[in-house]
Amino acid sequence: MRLAQWETLYDLGARKFAVIGTGLIGCTPARRSSTPSGDCNHDLNDLSLRFKTATKALLEELSISLQGFKYSFGDLYEITAPVFSNPLAFGFTEVKAACCSPCTGSSTYCRDRGRYFFLDGVHSTQAAYKVTVEMSFRGDAILFASPINMETLVNST
Numbered sequence: 001m002r003l004a005q006w007e008t009l010y011d012l013g014a015r016k017f018a019v020i021g022t023g024l025i026g027c028t029p030a031r032r033s034s035t036p037s038g039d040c041n042h043d044l045n046d047l048s049l050r051f052k053t054a055t056k057a058l059l060e061e062l063s064i065s066l067q068g069f070k071y072s073f074g075d076l077y078e079i080t081a082p083v084f085s086n087p088l089a090f091g092f093t094e095v096k097a098a099c100c101s102p103c104t105g106s107s108t109y110c111r112d113r114g115r116y117f118f119l120d121g122v123h124s125t126q127a128a129y130k131v132t133v134e135m136s137f138r139g140d141a142i143l144f145a146s147p148i149n150m151e152t153l154v155n156s157t
Helices: 003-011 042-065 076-085 126-138 150-155
Strands: 016-020 069-072 096-099 117-120
Touching: 003 042, 016 042, 016 096, 016 117, 016 150, 042 069, 042 076, 076 126, 117 126, 126 150
Parallel strands: 016 069, 096 117
Antiparallel strands: none
């Protein structure tokens, strides 16, 4: 989103912004399948990290220049990293493969979708969304959402 678009929203009366970043996009099953080893695509993860850095800098700039501008940046990059490194701690048994691939109307889905992070090659399961939303809404306001978590943003005046 360009700076002018943010300012237009602000001019229309918007003051609170919940922004979600990108996760480890190089670790989706679709991207893993494009590497010979099946590992994460580090170039794509680097792009995600650069997007995170630029977005956070833009939001900080807006909070300084626009009176009353409040935001929470849900850092999916930081949220997904511990999930992928220790999936069992978050209730997942599979974070590399998709629950179905390819997913079509006649696809057979995995038996327990709640234990998979990815539904298909790029989309998360409902269980994964629940974890990521919970961590950005109520999670650590420094690591998973900044400068405040989304719950604090919603309840602020």
